[in-house]
Amino acid sequence: MNPYALIDLHCDTLTALTPEDCHLPASLRSPAKKAETVTALAKRVRNTNTLDLPGRHFSLSAVPKEVHWCQCCAIFIPDELHGEEAIAYYDLHQRSFHRQLEALSHKVLPCRTAGEVESAWAAGKTAAILTVENGSVLAGRLERVETLAQDGVRMVTLTWNGENEIGSGHTTDHGLSPFGREAVQALERQGILVDVSHLNDQSFEDLLHVAKQPFVASHSNARSICGHKRNLTDEQILEMVRRGCLIGLNYSQDFLRTGTRPAALDDLYRHVEHFLKLGAERCLALGSDADGTDVPPGLDGPERFAGLYQYFLSRGLSRRQAEGILWKNALNFFRK
DSSP, rough: SSSSSSEEEEOGGGOBBTBBBSSOGGGGGGGGGGGHHHHHHHHHHHHGGGGTTTTTOOOOOGTTTEEEEEEEEEEEETTOOHHHHHHHHHHHHHHHHHHHHHHHHTTTOSSSSSHHHHHHHTTTTTEEEEEEEGGGGTTOTTTHHHHHHHHTTEEESSSOSOOOOOOOBBOOOOOOOOOHHHHHHHHHHTOOOOEEEEEHHHHHHHHTTTTOOOOTTTTBBBBBTTTTTTTTTTHHHHHHHHHEEEEEEEHHHHOOSSSSSSOOOHHHHHHHHHHHHTTEEEEEEEEOTTTTSOOOOSSSSSHHHHHHHHHHTTTTHHHHHHHIIIIIIHHHHHOO
């Protein structure tokens, strides 16, 4: 196998319709305009291949030909949507994912297993894995977990910034709900990875008492390096290392450094160094948050994502460490 590969655990490209409207149109929050906006949004989703638009952080056509690429594509569900609205929003984008992959099948294949990822690479195609960001997709109903599994969803970020039926994100202060504890177990039974990025500290602590399988922080950095509450504490990182979990480095400016200076590649490396000091060498991966956040200039496209391999080597990482971060750790985790 070509040693130059890349697995990215999180991007928002699937639901990012325009650069100015990366998530949900503001008018959708206005009840008076909601029906009109939803109709317009549905039309745009049905007619836009968001995974192959030029000028994005991620675009299938921009993936370097020499790189075996696997992209986890999240259906981001805004905190404003609950119940049937959240389900409808998910369904719209789930259908879009499968429509796009059929239309672009000469470039990309949908994958549910590590073996399917490797088969896509052997065929010279990008591997795409469907994920969901925000457990509001369950609408408080455990039977929805099986539906997600049938749709091909392989990972669910339990919350976004706020609170849903499962628990609390980093802007709120409650923990997991009783339903949330059941949902974690149901996700594990279906083989869907539990993603703790966005959880607040209490919800994370509650998860530790429920989770039986290793879990993922698909796009989170180290709080000791950048004090944002979205990042992981040293204690959380150490526990994830102990459990054999997976952590994706987030390229977001806000989660790379504090202060007024724009973030740069060296700020990302500071997080890498800290994770390695905490023993996370086999747990560390990439989780770009592409097309869902502001990123440094050196991390604004697939060629530059792939350039992290040489950059890590130039900073003194061994080939084993660099390959582990770019793809081996994630692929081994998927296999297990």
